[in-house]
Amino acid sequence: MSEHVEEQGSANQEGLGTHIVTQIALVVKDINKTIDAYCRVLGLPRPGVMITDAENANATYRGEPTNAQAKLAFFNLGQVTLELIEPLPGGGGSVWQEVLDAKGEGVHHIAFNIQGTDQVTDHLAAHDIPVIQQGDYTGGMYTYVDSEPVLGVMLELLENFPEDEGGD
């Protein structure tokens, strides 16, 4: 069935190439306050807080370069990670601040770990779902797409690159 692999275009892209959701993310105003609440109410172990790296992210937001940053924290909920995002002031626009300004605290996106970001974003664009924000993190890249009007929730695509890429 897969003897002829289509090398170009997204005609044969079957959805995201995965149906396994790996992340639920909330945007919040005060990450430490929300961490406190989850630890207290759900009895979860306290996670560390990291700050995204603007310098090496090569990020774009709505087509323009941005140095926006956010504080992040992650709780393990089994297959799914609960991510908390607190956008930091300055540095440029971000979909994190956009959602917080428009809707207040709450669910920001659900994420899927995918392969072949370009093929997947081509597939989504063909379904009227454009890229909003894209950038790198250590070992991979993330892409937020404007899927809420179609799917009722924003999607994030996470692509982790092979560790030994180009090692010979």
Next chain:
Amino acid sequence: MSEHVEEQGSANQEGLGTHIVTQIALVVKDINKTIDAYCRVLGLPRPGVMITDAENANATYRGEPTNAQAKLAFFNLGQVTLELIEPLPGGGGSVWQEVLDAKGEGVHHIAFNIQGTDQVTDHLAAHDIPVIQQGDYTGGMYTYVDSEPVLGVMLELLENFPEDEGGD
């Protein structure tokens, strides 16, 4: 550590008794339209649509009995089920219609499968998280709690009862 089991109260309730999230739910205006979108965009198999049973639900919404109903559909996203909820008109108030009216289409709740609903709701009430809506389904009961102000998202507690309960 658990030799002395506390039989009463919620003093020893550790969070929800689980950290495994099992459901992400969206409230939508037209469930078939949203099902179409998920099947088309994510390449998911088309699920059936069911209507909740008002007659046997013994449901309460904000402390009053309700016969509210909704159409439901479920997609398998791995550990997590994506639930779509379309509230139906008539029958009384519901947290489904309340969220749709207040915020439009989008994420309604995340769910955990728990044991001992009363202990868990006592624990949550002690953290200023009251019950909003509660009812039965075949083989179990559901409880929505007003956790959004504290946790940034509404929680649903799902308790499936043992099948052979009272069988002797």
